[in-house]
Amino acid sequence: MIELKDVYKTLDGRKILQGLNLHIREGETYVIIGRSGTGKSVTLKNIIGLMKPDSGEVNIMGQCINNMGKEESYALRQKMGVLFQSGALINWLNVEENVALPLVEHQRHLSKSEVQSIVQHKLELVELEHAGKRMPSELSGGMKKRAGLARAIVGNPKIILYDEPTSGLDPVMSNQINDLIISMQEKLGVTSICVTHDMSSAYRIANRIGMIYEGQIIEEGTADQIKNSQNPIVKQFISGSTVGPLTQ
Structure with a gap:
């Protein structure tokens, strides 16, 4: 590989x-x-x-x-997906928006509802399904890492x-x-x-x-x-x- x-x-x-x-x-x-x-x-x-x-x-x-x-x-x-050391979340975007960013930027053929469905599934995989509307400043260190991991895997x-x-x-x-x-x-x-x-x-x-x-x-x-x-x-x-x- x-x-x-x-x-x-x-x-x-x-x-x-x-x-x-x-x-x-x-x-x-x-x-x-x-x-x-x-x-x-x-x-x-x-x-x-x-x-x-x-x-x-x-x-x-x-x-x-x-x-x-x-x-x-x-x-x-x-x-490839990357989980950076700090999580590297964008401070002015909530968790859902951070996770969706690679799809919004690189897979523009997806509809808004399709993006939301994919993002929700990835948040469930990292056990953050109830934190999608939170801002990075509201997250613990571990939650930031999990949000970063959800973003890393959002593109499969x-x-x-x-x-x-x-x-x-x-x-x-x-x-x-x-x-x-x-x-x-x-x-x-x-x-x-x-x-x-x-x-x-x-x-x-x-x-x-x-x-x-x-x-x-x-x-x-x-x-x-x-x-x-x-x-x-x-x-x-x-x-x-x-x-x-x-x-x-």
């Missing part, structure tokens, strides 16, 4: 991705972990086409996006990208978001890529986990395989220890 081959990316003279290879299967949830500044978000931006690699290939659903034109990139991007994407979905949430709300991510995979059959520092979330939602270090995936595997890794870099990161190669 998603394949990055020997991808390099330098930003402001700093080498971010250094030969990164990544293979994500259709229908799985793949979680990317790693320290801040190691290239997790840059990887997501390369997948969605907001950045192009300096070298290497990015293949999405069998299409190489490196040299795609504007219209091709636009069409492919419509098959094949791929969902999650950027720190549990950031800033308490443990109970974090688990609710984790359950929703699992639910999206089960009910919609989507392929999901999640960037997170939250190891409890990673272990709960992932089919596979990959750790980025110095611009490469240095280890990947199931939750149990990562928990039992003998790589000292991985062991220090997942334990949060202050002693080890990451702090030398």
